[in-house]
Amino acid sequence: MKKHSALLFFFIFLTVIVPSATTVAETNIYGETGVALGYMSNSNLITVETEKETNLTADLWGTLYFSAMDHHLNHCLLALNLEGNLAASLAEEDDPVSIGVDQFYLQIPLFQDAFLYCGKKQKEKGISRFFNVSNRISPKYLVNYEVTRTAPGLVELDFIHSPALSHSYILYFPETNRWEETNIAAFMDFSGQRWTADVFCYLEKLSAPLAGFSLSYQHKAWQYYVETIWKRKADQYILRQNGVEELGLRKMDDPLAAVFGLKLTQENWCFTMEFLHRREGYNSEEQRTFIDYIKTDAGREVGFVNHDLLRNYLGISFSIDSILDSRFSAETKAICSFQPDTFCFHQYVSWQMLTQITYEITQNSLLSFFIEHAAGGKYGEFNNVYPFGQLFALIVQYYF
Amino acid sequence: MRKILTAGVVLLMLLIQTVWANYEDELLKKADEAFFPVDVGYFKVFMEDYEDNKYRRYYRVEIFTRDDKYLLVGLEPNLIRGFVQLRVGDIIYSYIRRIDRMEQLSAKVAFQGSTLSQEDIMNTSLAKLYNLQSYEEGLLDGKKVYILHLTARTKEVAYHRIVSYIDVESHELIKRDYFTFSGDKVREMIVNEIRKENGEHKAVGFTFYDTLRPGYYTKVKIDDFSYHIEAPETYFTRSYMKAVAK
Numbered sequence: 243m244k245k246h247s248a249l250l251f252f253f254i255f256l257t258v259i260v261p262s263a264t265t266v267a268e269t270n271i272y273g274e275t276g277v278a279l280g281y282m283s284n285s286n287l288i289t290v291e292t293e294k295e296t297n298l299t300a301d302l303w304g305t306l307y308f309s310a311m312d313h314h315l316n317h318c319l320l321a322l323n324l325e326g327n328l329a330a331s332l333a334e335e336d337d338p339v340s341i342g343v344d345q346f347y348l349q350i351p352l353f354q355d356a357f358l359y360c361g362k363k364q365k366e367k368g369i370s371r372f373f374n375v376s377n378r379i380s381p382k383y384l385v386n387y388e389v390t391r392t393a394p395g396l397v398e399l400d401f402i403h404s405p406a407l408s409h410s411y412i413l414y415f416p417e418t419n420r421w422e423e424t425n426i427a428a429f430m431d432f433s434g435q436r437w438t439a440d441v442f443c444y445l446e447k448l449s450a451p452l453a454g455f456s457l458s459y460q461h462k463a464w465q466y467y468v469e470t471i472w473k474r475k476a477d478q479y480i481l482r483q484n485g486v487e488e489l490g491l492r493k494m495d496d497p498l499a500a501v502f503g504l505k506l507t508q509e510n511w512c513f514t515m516e517f518l519h520r521r522e523g524y525n526s527e528e529q530r531t532f533i534d535y536i537k538t539d540a541g542r543e544v545g546f547v548n549h550d551l552l553r554n555y556l557g558i559s560f561s562i563d564s565i566l567d568s569r570f571s572a573e574t575k576a577i578c579s580f581q582p583d584t585f586c587f588h589q590y591v592s593w594q595m596l597t598q599i600t601y602e603i604t605q606n607s608l609l610s611f612f613i614e615h616a617a618g619g620k621y622g623e624f625n626n627v628y629p630f631g632q633l634f635a636l637i638v639q640y641y642f
Numbered sequence: 643m644r645k646i647l648t649a650g651v652v653l654l655m656l657l658i659q660t661v662w663a664n665y666e667d668e669l670l671k672k673a674d675e676a677f678f679p680v681d682v683g684y685f686k687v688f689m690e691d692y693e694d695n696k697y698r699r700y701y702r703v704e705i706f707t708r709d710d711k712y713l714l715v716g717l718e719p720n721l722i723r724g725f726v727q728l729r730v731g732d733i734i735y736s737y738i739r740r741i742d743r744m745e746q747l748s749a750k751v752a753f754q755g756s757t758l759s760q761e762d763i764m765n766t767s768l769a770k771l772y773n774l775q776s777y778e779e780g781l782l783d784g785k786k787v788y789i790l791h792l793t794a795r796t797k798e799v800a801y802h803r804i805v806s807y808i809d810v811e812s813h814e815l816i817k818r819d820y821f822t823f824s825g826d827k828v829r830e831m832i833v834n835e836i837r838k839e840n841g842e843h844k845a846v847g848f849t850f851y852d853t854l855r856p857g858y859y860t861k862v863k864i865d866d867f868s869y870h871i872e873a874p875e876t877y878f879t880r881s882y883m884k885a886v887a888k
Contacts, residue, residue: 272720408881507748605699
């Protein structure tokens with residue numbers, strides 16, 4: 243169904259929108275594709291998937307962009323997403339390769355310095371590299387060797403008031419079936435000589451308010467920033483033991499999540515460090531009971547969202563654009579979760595390390611070697627929740 | 643009487659210093675204008691990177707400019723489609739539509755792995771970022787030149803010191819040497835072409851050498867100047883970057 247919808251979109255775009263757009267607009271077709279051969283070693287968590295699958299993976303992915311923009315900045319973008327498991331046989335899966343619509347939207351300039359966006363679109367917001375707490379519309383997650391971001395249906399109005407001030411208003415519909423589940427967001431962006439600030443608020447499902455701000459200051463090669471979000475109430479699943487172990491909701495009033503970060507950029511290398519504190523996250527007691535629970539048969543199917551479990555996370559990354567030769571580049575990232583308020587610190591700490599070394603074969607093609615490793619203490623998050631302990635992958639990417 | 647004479651001498655020295663400083667500022671301004679047009683609102687840049695004297699990659703970008711603001715839009719190859727950079731004062735923002743990411747960069751960061759820094763691409767006037775400390779007359783390859791010694795106004799810029807060689811008659815740039823804060827010469831620019839028609843620039847070409855790595859250089863050609871486009875102030879905002887990314 244997903245493939246048929248995507249192909250239908252593509253057909254409509256190709257036969258209706260492109261011909262009418264090409265008469266006055268500049269059209270571009272471009273994209274990227276990649277193949278990854280991977281090996282995973284199992285972690286402490288054994289799920290239904292890891293029990294039956296081999297450790298070898300062969301994944302295919304790609305994005306194809308169709309873009310038409312005229313000199314008035316009327317813009318139409320269609321991004322088709324391709325994902326596939328090359329190792330799956332036809333007998334096991336109906337669609338080893340799936341095509342979906344990643345984004346499809348129109349950009350329409352209204353009057354002086356105002357734009358209307360309508361469609362399925364990603365919304366970029368926030369400063370943090372690792373923990374994008376302020377972005378509730380298209381939050382980004384570090385997943386293996388790529389960053390994923392959702393694109394909900396939305397209607398967005400952007401006003402560029404002056405070089406120092408712009409504001410935007412968004413109506414967005416992530417997996418919405420009823421009008422009562424509509425979400426609203428408003429943003430105000432300020433820019434100064436060396437600083438930027440964003441103030442925002444959300445009203446989710448027309449009932450749950452959230453608000454926050456992000457602030458960035460540049461001093462020479464250093465950038466300092468903070469990104470925060472406050473919710474009126476937060477729900478967190480914790481394990482309740484009332485005779486029977488089961489997950490239940492804990493409601494917390496006024497939880498605040500804040501990211502503090504700094505970034506140092508030099509000619510061909512960059513260092514970033516961020517600290518995330520989430521008040522609604524698990525304390526050490528809740529972490530211990532949750533980790534014990536997910537090792538049981540009942541707990542194995544519990545879903546996991548990156549960096550959405552505990553209270554404290556530290557992220558560090560170092561990237562270098564040129565190692566000996568400009569064709570070699572590398573990046574290493576580490577994310578650590580920990581409980582500072584326990585005597586058994588080593589039992590609750592865990593870390594996830596990701597390293598990628600890339601070779602530029604030609605200007606448009608890259609060969610990368612990727613390693614991911616999760617480790618930690620007895621009740622550590624990453625080593626117990628991730629389905630693999632280590633991931634090795636050889637990746638070839640082509641941009642066209 | 644003596645006091646009047648002393649005051650007169652001091653005033654004369656101040657006057658000479660002011661006139662000299664004004665002449666130096668005027669010389670730097672003329673050098674900037676002879677090399678690159680100051681009243682242009684739009685131009686295109688074509689760059690070819692060479693490593694070990696072998697061709698490696700190319701880029702074509704278009705740039706809108708107003709005062710000390712620059713908006714760069716990636717054109718070719720398709721790898722940089724949807725790539726936009728904005729320079730406002732000392733801050734450089736970079737937006738990539740493919741990964742939908744907005745970042746802040748330093749002026750010292752290399753532009754797309756080339757020998758040019760972000761500042762080299764997004765700055766057309768030395769006078770905005772550097773002070774002329776002194777100048778002298780000299781010879782370069784048998785030609786009479788002014789040798790201008792410039793130092794950075796702030797520490798946010800890419801280079802600490804620049805030595806610029808300009809033709810005495812036309813004030814056109816012939817060569818520039820770039821030095822870091824540690825005193826090392828890191829880049830050398832040789833101007834290949836400054837073509838004008840009816841007093842307006844039509845093309846500027848130069849080669850940018852990495853003096854620390856022999857065989858590494860970038861050839862740059864700037865053309866398609868448009869003198870009649872004045873981009874609105876709101877072009878040079880983060881919100882507009884996302885709208886203009888193709």
